[in-house]
Structures are given as structure tokens and as C-alpha cells.
Amino acid sequence: MPELPEVLTITKDLNEHLKGSTITNIKITDKYKVFPNNAAFVNTVKGKKIKEVTHIAKNIVFELKDQFIVFHLAMTGRLLLRDRVNKTDKWIKIVFYIDNGRKESVLTFTDMRTFGKVKLYSEEGIKELKKRYGPEPIDDSAEFDVFFENVRSKRSNIKNVLLDQSKVSGLGNIYVTDTLFLAKVHPKTHTSDIDRSTAKILWDSAKKILNEGILHRGSTLPDRMYVDIFGKEGSHQDHFRVYLRDNCPDCDTKIEYIKLNSRGTYFCPSCQVLP
Numbered sequence: 001m002p003e004l005p006e007v008l009t010i011t012k013d014l015n016e017h018l019k020g021s022t023i024t025n026i027k028i029t030d031k032y033k034v035f036p037n038n039a040a041f042v043n044t045v046k047g048k049k050i051k052e053v054t055h056i057a058k059n060i061v062f063e064l065k066d067q068f069i070v071f072h073l074a075m076t077g078r079l080l081l082r083d084r085v086n087k088t089d090k091w092i093k094i095v096f097y098i099d100n101g102r103k104e105s106v107l108t109f110t111d112m113r114t115f116g117k118v119k120l121y122s123e124e125g126i127k128e129l130k131k132r133y134g135p136e137p138i139d140d141s142a143e144f145d146v147f148f149e150n151v152r153s154k155r156s157n158i159k160n161v162l163l164d165q166s167k168v169s170g171l172g173n174i175y176v177t178d179t180l181f182l183a184k185v186h187p188k189t190h191t192s193d194i195d196r197s198t199a200k201i202l203w204d205s206a207k208k209i210l211n212e213g214i215l216h217r218g219s220t221l222p223d224r225m226y227v228d229i230f231g232k233e234g235s236h237q238d239h240f241r242v243y244l245r246d247n248c249p250d251c252d253t254k255i256e257y258i259k260l261n262s263r264g265t266y267f268c269p270s271c272q273v274l275p
């Protein structure tokens with residue numbers, strides 16, 4: 001599933017290439033459904049200029065005049081920018097025809113498992129959407145104190161809380177796993193055992209891990225599901241610390257693999273011990 005580094009890579013590239021362009025037409029494949037409904041979506045979006053492409057947590061947001069298109073890629077969604085519809089692109093759900101005044105191109109939304117969502121939002125709706133998410137570690141205006149309070153407010157293991165987007169936004173299974181390793185915190189540590197200084201180490205570790213992921217343009221796993229808007233893979237998978245690894249990069253102990261809240265979890269039993 002795309003996490004913040006993948007979403008940011010996609011968002012930045014889309015903004016660079018599509019800002020100021022006009023969506024001249026939209027084609028939705030027969031059975032695919034967008035919100036509120038396909039006809040309203042096409043009528044609203046057709047002919048509109050893209051003012052900016054930004055993100056809210058793991059959502060990709062196209063700002064139009066008074067309206068916003070919000071994409072959530074979920075497990076297998078992709079946004080691909082092409083010169084023309086590429087017949088070899090599989091699972092195409094929506095095609096946006098784009099004109100930037102000099103050149104025409106197409107943006108395709110593809111989704112193999114169709115857990116992704118494409119919705120229209122009003123300005124009010126966007127404000128509500130923002131409220132659903134916790135602070136983002138790489139956001140300079142995000143407050144550590146809010147993160148600390150959010151962590152302590154949920155009685156669960158720390159890994160589960162870091163995955164909860166309402167508590168802290170942007171982290172998914174990959175980046176949480178490596179954040180916990182960098183912070184030397186066992187994934188099963190109960191939140192009541194996370195004091196302020198440990199929370200600060202976690203917050204700073206999350207920032208570092210996310211920034212590394214952004215630098216490497218995201219992580220493409222062996223399923224090769226994540227690609228950027230040009231169809232290229234990320235390279236952060238070559239820099240994982242314990243995620244999918246056999247041995248600890250710090251002490252060479254064999255990495256343990258467990259299921260925690262039904263999510264695959266890797267940790268070093270020597271470096272990450274329960275308090």
C-alpha cells in the first residue's frame with residue numbers, strides 16, 4: 001500500500017506536470033463507480049483547470065475551482081501520466097484527458113483490487129477530511145505534543161497506534177516497522193510504557209525514515225505494485241533496515257517475524273526489547 005513517501009513522490013510529480021493544465025475530458029470504465037456518481041463527477045470536472053496537486057495524509061488532492069478531486073490509492077491504485085492511453089496499462093478505471101496549452105496527455109487511474117477511492121469534495125469537505133488525520137512527522141508545523149498525547153490516548157501496542165492515521169498520519173506497515181527499529185522500541189510495547197522521551201525518539205525516527213523513503217522515491221516491494229506516475233519503481237526497498245530483512249544491520253541477530261494485529265511485523269529481538 002502506498003505510504004507517505006510514495007504518495008508524496010506521486011503528488012510532487014503530478015503538481016510539477018499538471019499545475020495549470022485543463023482536464024478536457026474524462027472516461028470512466030463501465031462498471032467503475034466514483035463519488036458522488038459518475039455523471040456528476042464528469043460534469044463537474046470536465047473543462048476545469050488544475051490549480052494545484054497536494055496531499056492530505058495518504059490522499060492525493062487535485063484542487064480545481066471550488067471543487068477538489070481526492071484519490072486514495074489503497075492497496076493497488078496507480079496514477080500514470082502518459083502521452084496517450086497505453087494499451088498495456090492494466091486495470092484502467094478512469095482516463096483524464098489533459099491539455100496544458102502546448103501538449104495533450106492522459107492521466108490514467110488504474111486499480112487491480114479496486115479498494116481505491118475517487119471522490120469529489122467541496123471546500124468544506126476538505127476541511128473535514130483534514131480533521132480526521134493526526135500530525136504528519138515531516139510537516140514542519142506538526143506538533144510533537146499532539147503526537148505524544150495521541151499516542152498516550154490509545155491503549156494498545158505502539159505499532160498499532162503508529163498505523164492509526166487519526167493518531168499520526170503517513171506511516172504504513174513498512175515505514176512503521178523501520179521507525180520502531182531505528183527508535184529501538186519493541187513493536188508490542190504498550191502505549192502506557194511510552195514516556196515523553198521515547199515518544200520524541202519515535203517522532204524523530206519516523207521523520208528520518210519517511211525522509212529517506214522520499215529521497216529514494218518510495219518503496220517497490222516484490223509484487224512490483226507501486227510505481228511513480230511515469231511507471232518507474234522506487235528504490236527505498238534497497239535501504240530497508242529490518243523490513244523484509246534476515247539479519248539486524250546493527251548487531252547481526254536474526255530478525256524475528258511475527259503477526260501483530262494481523263500485520264506482518266519484523267524486529268530485532270536484541271535491539272528492540274520490551275520494557
Ligand SMILES: [Zn+2]
Nearest residue numbers: 248251268271
Ligand atoms: Zn539488532
